[in-house]
Amino acid sequence: MSRAPAPTLNLNGYTDLPPGKIAAVVTFLEMKARPRLRRLAPEPGRSLQRITDPARFKTLFRAIGQDWMWFSRLHLPDDALQAVIGHRLVESYALVQDGRDVGLLELDFRPKGECELSFLGLIPEGVGRGSGRFLMNEAIRRAFRNPIRRLFVHTCSLDHPDALSFYLRSGFTAYKRSIEVADDPRLKGFLPRDAAPRVPVIEGVETIRTRRSPARPRSGLAGKV
Numbered sequence: 001m002s003r004a005p006a007p008t009l010n011l012n013g014y015t016d017l018p019p020g021k022i023a024a025v026v027t028f029l030e031m032k033a034r035p036r037l038r039r040l041a042p043e044p045g046r047s048l049q050r051i052t053d054p055a056r057f058k059t060l061f062r063a064i065g066q067d068w069m070w071f072s073r074l075h076l077p078d079d080a081l082q083a084v085i086g087h088r089l090v091e092s093y094a095l096v097q098d099g100r101d102v103g104l105l106e107l108d109f110r111p112k113g114e115c116e117l118s119f120l121g122l123i124p125e126g127v128g129r130g131s132g133r134f135l136m137n138e139a140i141r142r143a144f145r146n147p148i149r150r151l152f153v154h155t156c157s158l159d160h161p162d163a164l165s166f167y168l169r170s171g172f173t174a175y176k177r178s179i180e181v182a183d184d185p186r187l188k189g190f191l192p193r194d195a196a197p198r199v200p201v202i203e204g205v206e207t208i209r210t211r212r213s214p215a216r217p218r219s220g221l222a223g224k225v
């Protein structure tokens with residue numbers, strides 16, 4: 001018996017998301033050999049420190065990522081986060097400027113023969129002052145001092161609008177694009193309600209119905225439930 005061909009996934013046009021979800025376009029990038037590092041004038045008072053304390057990590061992660069809807073590490077219990085950032089194949093660094101944590105860099109060597117640049121970011125006041133280039137140069141230098149086949153990273157459309165061009169300028173090549181759907185972290189309580197205000201919170205159907213519940217539902221459909 002011949003099998004019917006698998007239906008082709010057709011994503012052209014709009015795809016509505018269920019209430020409470022957000023979506024982003026993710027671009028995956030890689031570099032297979034160490035490029036020449038871009039020049040950067042030295043800046044006194046800037047250093048990298050290994051970070052293994054979950055509380056310090058979360059504070060920095062929140063300060064950097066709140067505007068960009070970073071939440072993946074915030075809902076991890078401290079012992080689970082400790083297991084990642086303290087792993088012998090994971091290198092998490094705080095960028096310290098004049099005694100203050102202003103940036104984060106994480107290299108994950110757990111994929112065999114490869115390295116993922118899992119986090120690179122600066123607090124809002126640190127952006128556009130050369131610290132991003134400093135972090136990237138350190139990332140490339142530290143990654144390729146190990147015998148890896150490739151360094152890879154992904155960035156999404158919720159990240160800083162210059163992040164993708166920054167990665168391309170740094171020597172990465174884009175090789176794949178995905179759509180990522182997630183629960184809105186502000187509705188789940190992982191981020192404050194006013195985080196990333198350029199992406200408005202859209203109330204779920206349940207919330208709207210609860211708010212309207214004293215009044216008569218306006219449509220027949222709403223009234224059925």
Ligand SMILES: CC(C)(COP(=O)(O)OP(=O)(O)OC[C@H]1O[C@@H](n2cnc3c(N)ncnc32)[C@H](O)[C@@H]1OP(=O)(O)O)[C@@H](O)C(=O)NCCC(=O)NCCS
Nearest residue numbers: 038120121122127128129130131132133155159160163166
């Ligand atoms: C992506 C990100 C790290 C880029 O950092 P940035 O601070 O904008 O980048 P920089 O200012 O260091 O670098 C930009 C360029 O300006 C130059 N520059 C800017 N100010 C400078 C200064 N004061 N001194 C020296 N160079 C400077 C850099 O050398 C660099 O030049 P190059 O790209 O030609 O080498 C930053 O936008 C960020 O952290 N965003 C928020 C988090 C995020 O979205 N991260 C990416 C997630 S995947």
